[in-house]
Amino acid sequence: MLYQLFFIVFCLTVTTYGENEGESCAGTCTDIWGCSSAILDIVSGQDLPPCTGPGNEHLVCCMDNGAPTEDAATVDSNQCEPVSAELTSPKTGQKAWDKCIEYQERFVYPCQKTAAGTARGNNCFNQFSISTRIVEGTDAEAGEFPHMVLLGYGEDIPTVKFLCGGTLLSDRFILTAGHCTFTKDYGSLTYAASGILQRSEVDESKVYKIKRIIPHPDYKLFAGYNDIALVETEKPIALNSRAFPACLDVGKESEHQKAIATGWGSTENYGDPAPTLQKVTLTKFSDDVCAENYEEDGFLVKGFNSTTQICYGDETTSKDTCTGDSGGPLQVQNKHVSCMYTVIGVTSFARACGFAGQPGVYTKVEPYVPWIESVVWP
Structure with missing residues (x-):
């Protein structure tokens, strides 16, 4: 995606001339990196309205400026056009799935008042968050x-x-x-x-x-x-835009070889809790490897259960969840609902944390969705 962004920015720079930064177009001339709607257009394959002048590079006609912001007054979603079909999916009648769509409408692309009436805002963040590397994790952003x-x-x-x-x-x-x-x-x-x-x-x-x-x-x-x-x-x-629910895995997510774990737990085995939320990208281990690592004992009387448990970690580095991360989510970016995370697991336990080749165990969410729905949305 970053290559695509740089390529389009280069084309804009060398082929077009127009207004200067801050001047009016259909929106406002803005640096592409400060315009979330322009980045969304790139990802979805749409043409960008260029807005470049001599000495001013990487400008686009941004519809974000002067449009709603996350501080704008939110109104009923029915007062706006639906979220673009490229960014969302239809509701199905399943409670957990439909709530996922509802939260996206309310908090990622909320219907907001503008000077011209109402329009969908854009609070998208995680669509463009790239977690490359909690043990061997990195600080998350607000x-x-x-x-x-x-x-x-x-x-x-x-x-x-x-x-x-x-x-x-x-x-x-x-x-x-x-x-x-x-x-x-x-x-x-x-x-x-x-x-x-x-x-x-x-x-x-x-x-x-x-x-x-x-x-x-x-x-x-x-x-x-x-x-x-x-x-x-x-x-x-x-x-609000900084605190809203995630989606649950209802079976629409395929097997993920990579997933992101987050938490405020120790950043090393027996270490102190992290002061800032940590994120780490982990790799899925096969059920056979999980079964070898977690054989029958007093804690797992039947050994690893592939129906309700999954294993993630790293084969070659110490990337892992650790003490204090328990209960937090193992998540993937939702392929069907833009800018929403889907929780596929709950951090459960490990023999030890921060050791290469030794995965941690996560409770698989999908088998428990009917129970969750019966409690949360009866």
Whole structure:
């Protein structure tokens, strides 16, 4: 995609002349890298309206400037044209899938008021986030993973121990791991923090008291199976362009050899928690390799279960999730719904973290979608 962008920018530079930066066209003359709608046009194969003058390179006629921004007033989606068919998919009647489409309409391409009436905004971020490389991870950026939640234990917000991650599914429900619902040292989950990038951003305006903890009915403490749970907050979580739900894998995603794990966990085995949300791209291990790494024992009495578990890690480097990443999502960029992540797994456990060739185990989301739907969208 980057090659395509550079090629088109080069063509614009050498073949066209027009207005200067900041001058009016159908929109405003803007550097291509500052115009998200222009980048979307490139990705979808559409022609760009050039806007280049002598001494001013890489300008396009950007429809973002003077159009809605993420701070503009949002109105009912029915007041705007539908999201382009190239960027979305039809609803099917399945609750989890239809909610994915709804969240994209509301938060990625929201219907907003403009001086000329209403238009679809563009808050797309992760479409163009390239995670090349949590152990051996990199810092995420603000708004890159708007569904991420930090989960904590304790009675007073200033002293809460935030030790697990989770995924926003709605304004009241969060997906996490079953083993995150209770700790020996700190008891049950009590708080969830949403819309944050750094641990230092946690304050009362972004922290929500947990009302109800719902482990999967087949989850058992000190066992490695069905390690998945839902938590419900006492009051609705404030949703916006920096904090909104992810999609769930409902079977439309094919097998992914690469997936992204995110969390605020340790960046090395037995290390300190990360101050900033980390992201790392992991590689899928075959079921046979997973079974070899996770044989029958007291924790996995039947060994690795390929129906409800998946393994990801790295064959040659120490890329991995680690302590404190538990409950967070394993996700892929949705091929059918632009700028939305699909959660395919929940970070569960590993023998150790940060060792090449030793994958971590993730609870596979798809088999649990009917249960999730029955709780979150009954």
